[in-house]
Amino acid sequence: MPRSTAIATIPTVLLLVVASACTDLGERSANSLSEANPSERQRAKFEPADGEVILFVGQELEAIGGLDDYNDGYLDHFDVPGGFTMYTNLTPGNEMFGQTNRGLDGVYATDDWGDGESNMSLQLADPDFEHMALAIGLWLVGQEDNVADGSHDELINDLADFMLELGDRPVFLRIGYEFDGHSWNHYDIEDYKTAYRRIKDHLDARGVTNVAYVWQSAGFVSNLDQLEEWYPGDDYVDWCGFSFFARWDEQKMVEFARGKGKPVFIAEASPTIGEHTVKFDGDTKQTVLANPDEAQEAWDKWFVPFFDMIDANPDVVKAVSYINANWRSRPMWKDNPTFRDIDARLHTSDMIAERWRTKTASSKYLKANPTLFEYLAKNRRAHSATPKPN
Numbered sequence: 001m002p003r004s005t006a007i008a009t010i011p012t013v014l015l016l017v018v019a020s021a022c023t024d025l026g027e028r029s030a031n032s033l034s035e036a037n038p039s040e041r042q043r044a045k046f047e048p049a050d051g052e053v054i055l056f057v058g059q060e061l062e063a064i065g066g067l068d069d070y071n072d073g074y075l076d077h078f079d080v081p082g083g084f085t086m087y088t089n090l091t092p093g094n095e096m097f098g099q100t101n102r103g104l105d106g107v108y109a110t111d112d113w114g115d116g117e118s119n120m121s122l123q124l125a126d127p128d129f130e131h132m133a134l135a136i137g138l139w140l141v142g143q144e145d146n147v148a149d150g151s152h153d154e155l156i157n158d159l160a161d162f163m164l165e166l167g168d169r170p171v172f173l174r175i176g177y178e179f180d181g182h183s184w185n186h187y188d189i190e191d192y193k194t195a196y197r198r199i200k201d202h203l204d205a206r207g208v209t210n211v212a213y214v215w216q217s218a219g220f221v222s223n224l225d226q227l228e229e230w231y232p233g234d235d236y237v238d239w240c241g242f243s244f245f246a247r248w249d250e251q252k253m254v255e256f257a258r259g260k261g262k263p264v265f266i267a268e269a270s271p272t273i274g275e276h277t278v279k280f281d282g283d284t285k286q287t288v289l290a291n292p293d294e295a296q297e298a299w300d301k302w303f304v305p306f307f308d309m310i311d312a313n314p315d316v317v318k319a320v321s322y323i324n325a326n327w328r329s330r331p332m333w334k335d336n337p338t339f340r341d342i343d344a345r346l347h348t349s350d351m352i353a354e355r356w357r358t359k360t361a362s363s364k365y366l367k368a369n370p371t372l373f374e375y376l377a378k379n380r381r382a383h384s385a386t387p388k389p390n
Contacts, residue, residue: 004352005019005273007116007203008244009201009222010273011365014039019080024308027180027273031210032203036122040195041261043312044238044239044262044263045211045212045238045239046133046172046211046212046238046376046377047318047376048317048318048375048376051335052316052364052365053310053317053320053364053365053366054082054133054306054318054319054320054338054365054376055082055320055322055360055366056081056082056083056084056085056133056319057075057081057083057084057085057322057323058086058135058268058321058322058323058324058325058343059075059085059086059137059268059321059323060086060115060116060117060118060229060325060333061073061110061116061117061119061122061123061326062088062116062117062325062326063116063323063324063325063326063345064076064084064324066080066123066126066129067122067128068125070117072347073089073323073324073345074322074346074347075128076347077346077347077353077359078346078347078353078356079357079360079361079367079368080128080131080132080367080368081132081365081367081368082132082362082365082368082369082372083132083134083172083319083321084123084129084132084133084134085135085136085267085321085323086106086123086134086135086136086137086138087106087115087117087118087135087136087139087310088105088106088107088136088137088138088139088142089101089103089104089105089138089139089141090104090139090143090146090147090156090159090199091103091139091141091143091156091255092143092152093389094141094143094229096114096267096377097112097113097114097331097333098114098355099111099112099113099114099379101113102333103155104120104158104159104162105118106118106119106326107119107120107162108121108281109121110122113330114330115325115330115332115333116330120134120136124166125188130368131132131368131369131370131372131373132372133167133169133170133171133372133373134169134170134171134172135171135172135174135265135319135373136172136173136174136177137174137177137267138159138173138175138176138177138179139185139354140187140195141175141185141186142186144187144188144195145188145191145195146245147191147195147199148191148192148194148195148198148245149200150198153202154197156203156207157202158235159203160202160203160206160208163203163208163210163211164207164208166210167210168210168373168374168377169210169373170210170212170373170376171210171211171212172209172211172212172214172240172265172267172319173212173213173214174197174214174215174216174265174267175195175199175200175213175214175215176195176196177216177241177267177268178214178216178217178218178243178268179192179212179217179218179225179230180221180222180223180230181213181218182221189208189229189230192218192230193230193232194238196215196232197232197233197236199383200213200236201256211239211299212238213236213237213239213240214237214238214239214241214265214267215230215231215232215236215237215239215240215261216240216241216242216265216267216268217230217240217241217242217243217251217253218241218242218243219242219244219245219248219250219251219253219316220247220248220250220251224256224379227252227253227256229249231260234260237260237262238262239252239262239264239265239319240253240257240260240262240263240264240265240316241265241266242254242264242266243266243267244268244269244306244309244320245247245268245269245270245272245338246272246273246274246278246338247274247279248305248306248309249335254309254313254316254317257316258313258315258316259310262316263316263317263318263319264316264318264319264341265318265319265320265321266306266310266317266319266321267319267321268321268323269320269321270308270323270327270344271282271287271289271302271344272287272302272338272339273285273297273298273301273302278287281337282336282337282338282344283337284337284339284341284342285297285340285341286341286342286346287302287341287343288328288341288342289343289344289345289348289352290341290343290345290348290349292351295349296351296385298352299352303352303355303356306320307359311353314364322344323344324334324344325344325345326345327340327342327343327344327345328340328341328342328343335386340371
């Protein structure tokens with residue numbers, strides 16, 4: 001689609017436990033991914049406790065709502081989630097559905113590249129968004145080589161300025177999201193990895209500390225070995241991510257992330273149900289949640305597996321973002337076999353809306369709260385006395 005170590009006196013019994021754990025680790029094959037126990041690793045940046053999930057919603061102004069001029073979106077019908085997802089780019093000059101990108105489109109001005117209007121600054125200035133984390137999909141399509149060789153360093157510095165303006169608001173930056181989606185992104189592996197590292201290095205050098213770096217796959221394309229080829233390195237990845245669409249059951253990222261000791265962000269999720277030919281042509285069934293029969297099928301075949309994925313992996317799946325969009329109304333998707341017949345707006349189905357509220361009412365789903373940012377900043381193995389958001 002579009003990281004200190006303290007030295008302390010350790011009791012003998014604890015030393016025995018640690019020694020035993022090290023023995024177990026040593027017995028693991030050096031050629032396979034380790035099944036890292038969450039208690040054996042430091043938590044990643046902004047990673048909540050096991051069993052907790054930051055709830056995000058995306059991915060443009062109408063879908064999210066909560067504003068005077070955009071008032072029939074998620075925020076207008078449900079509790080304010082813990083975060084919101086938006087998009088921008090480092091692709092000046094690219095033509096997209098009647099728009100010529102300037103770079104960092106949708107950050108300071110209202111832009112529409114075919115997926116509905118976007119403007120993060122409108123949202124960030126609104127009280128309803130005050131306690132929400134921000135997830136940003138940063139696309140590099142067609143220009144990962146220009147990012148890698150330094151041609152867009154000025155834009156990266158502008159991005160750093162924006163991050164610094166946000167203060168302590170947690171930002172989850174998905175650099176070149178769906179990196180392995182070759183049929184639509186066409187990223188070169190080496191240029192992609194170099195570009196990813198360059199962006200993080202530049203933001204680090206500028207003193208940006210409120211960003212967690214998310215490395216997101218398409219979710220169904222790569223096996224474990226192929227994911228390893230794309231991996232920028234442990235020092236550059238805070239979170240692993242993947243998209244949860246029609247072929248969700250083919251993803252390998254949860255296993256890969258667990259082996260790397262990283263949390264997982266299901267960074268794009270919207271109800272899509274594959275036709276028999278989905279593996280060959282990407283075609284999905286019409287799914288309009290306002291249609292009761294289609295809503296029921298969506299609940300049974302997509303929403304249930306979605307929540308099951310979260311519940312079955314409490315040690316790694318720590319954030320999810322639901323795309324509350326009417327895909328079929330957007331020029332970007334009118335010829336896309338996966339999304340051209342999808343209207344995923346939750347509030348258009350009373351049944352789906354009620355079940356969504358019930359599921360996400362659980363304390364495991366972190367929502368907007370005055371203490372959320374401070375809580376997420378406590379990324380140590382054992383959380384401090386900072387109270388959990390209500």
